[in-house]
Each structure stands twice: as C-alpha cells, then as structure tokens.
Amino acid sequence: MLKRLAVLLLVVPALAGAAEGGYPLDHADVDVSNQASLQRGAQLFVNYCMACHSAKFQRYSRLARDIGLTEQQVEANLILTPNTKVGDTMRNAMPAEESENWFGRTPPDLSLIARAKGADYVYTYLRTFYLDEERPLGVNNAVLVNAGMPHVLWELQGWQRPVYESHGHGEEKGHVITGFEIVKPGSMSVTEFNSAMRDLVNFLVYVSEPAQLQRKQVGIWVLLFLALAFVVFYALKKEYWKDVYKKT
Numbered sequence: 001m002l003k004r005l006a007v008l009l010l011v012v013p014a015l016a017g018a019a020e021g022g023y024p025l026d027h028a029d030v031d032v033s034n035q036a037s038l039q040r041g042a043q044l045f046v047n048y049c050m051a052c053h054s055a056k057f058q059r060y061s062r063l064a065r066d067i068g069l070t071e072q073q074v075e076a077n078l079i080l081t082p083n084t085k086v087g088d089t090m091r092n093a094m095p096a097e098e099s100e101n102w103f104g105r106t107p108p109d110l111s112l113i114a115r116a117k118g119a120d121y122v123y124t125y126l127r128t129f130y131l132d133e134e135r136p137l138g139v140n141n142a143v144l145v146n147a148g149m150p151h152v153l154w155e156l157q158g159w160q161r162p163v164y165e166s167h168g169h170g171e172e173k174g175h176v177i178t179g180f181e182i183v184k185p186g187s188m189s190v191t192e193f194n195s196a197m198r199d200l201v202n203f204l205v206y207v208s209e210p211a212q213l214q215r216k217q218v219g220i221w222v223l224l225f226l227a228l229a230f231v232v233f234y235a236l237k238k239e240y241w242k243d244v245y246k247k248t
Contacts, residue, residue: 023143057207114207128143153193160181
C-alpha cells in the first residue's frame with residue numbers, strides 16, 4: 001500500500017502539468033496586480049471573446065475600480081453592445097437558443113474558466129489551434145482535441161500546422177504533437193502573440209476572483225496583527241504566571 005501511495009504521489013504532479021489531450025501545458029506567469037496587462041486583456045476579451053462568450057459575474061463598473069480605468073474609459077473602449085450601461089454585467093447579445101442551434105451547444109460563460117481549468121490550461125489552449133482539414137471548421141486544438149471552437153484569433157496568430165514525433169512500435173506506434181510551425185503569419189509575431197494571450201489569461205484570472213488582490217492585502221495585515229498579538233499575549237502570559245512559578 002505504501003509503495004502504491006508513493007507511486008501515486010509521483011504521478012499526480014505529472015498529470016497536473018498535462019492537458020486533456022496529453023499536450024504539456026506552458027506556464028502562463030500571470031500577475032493580476034499588473035493593471036496595464038489587465039487593461040490589454042480586457043480589450044482582447046471584449047473584441048475577440050464576447051461575440052460568443054460572456055462573463056456574467058463581472059460588472060463593467062468593477063473594472064473601473066480594479067484595473068485603473070475610469071467609467072468613461074470603460075464605456076468608450078470596453079462596452080461594445082448597444083443599450084449596455086456601465087453598471088451591467090458583461091453579457092453578450094447572442095441568444096442562448098440560437099447559439100445552441102448554430103454551434104451544437106451554447107458557448108460557456110467564461111467568468112470562472114481560469115479557476116475551473118487553471119491559467120496554464122487556458123494559456124496553452126489559446127495558443128495551440130492548428131489547421132486540420134478533417135474537422136468541420138478546419139481547425140483542431142492540441143489541448144482540447146476535437147474542440148468545437150473556431151480559431152477566432154487567427155488574424156493575430158496566423159495559421160499553424162503541428163510538428164509530430166513518432167512514439168512506440170508496431171500497433172502501439174503513434175504520433176505526438178511536439179510543436180508548431182507557422183504556415184501563414186498573422187499580424188503579430190510569435191512573441192507578441194504569446195504576450196497578448198498572457199494578458200488575456202491574466203484578465204480571465206482576475207475575472208474569476210476580482211477580490212483576490214484585496215484578499216491578499218488583507219491577509220498580510222491579518223498575519224502581521226497575529227504576529228504582534230502573539231508577542232503581547234506571550235508577555236501577558238509570562239506576567240500572569242510569574243507569581244505561580246515563584247510559589248512552585
């Protein structure tokens with residue numbers, strides 16, 4: 001039993017770094033305290049994601065408080081749907097019933113996607129779409145095999161094909177994706193696109209828990225208070241018991 005437990009403890013971290021399709025995840029290295037990154041990520045989200053997806057637990061007005069924008073800037077740059085006010089949540093105008101007919105299922109809300117899947121998963125997923133003529137939309141994804149989502153960021157990234165490596169022998173022989181090669185460049189270089197996706201993921205990590213910065217700041221003050229209180233309580237304990245110690 002102990003040997004099995006040891007093997008399990010070794011295997012679990014390896015599984016945590018692998019995607020559903022077996023493709024290794026890249027580290028997103030996000031920083032929700034970087035307001036410039038959050039602003040760029042918010043712009044990418046409303047321009048490229050909100051046509052199909054929403055973030056129904058996030059209000060536009062909170063963006064004005066948290067990512068360094070005024071309400072006027074939010075209205076001018078981030079609210080793209082008519083009759084939407086700054087106090088509304090980030091919902092798109094796509095009817096759920098129609099979207100299910102168009103795509104086979106309603107595109108999921110992305111409010112909690114970063115917490116549900118992890119920042120590394122989302123970061124790698126967004127960067128690993130590739131051409132696949134066998135798929136209905138002509139693209140596939142290394143992280144989520146046979147994904148139903150089109151490559152909406154192709155204008156930025158361009159089109160890429162997978163680079164395969166053979167593994168195994170005989171009937172067990174298979175091909176594993178080890179990387180990608182650009183066959184048609186987009187408007188961004190590989191480095192620029194990776195940086196843009198890091199900004200987008202950073203924004204989704206923020207949206208998944210907007211209070212996390214305040215929570216961490218409060219946590220630091222709580223720890224400092226407890227450390228100070230420990231010193232005071234320890235001194236009080238010594239003063240209270242010193243007479244008892246003398247008698248014994």
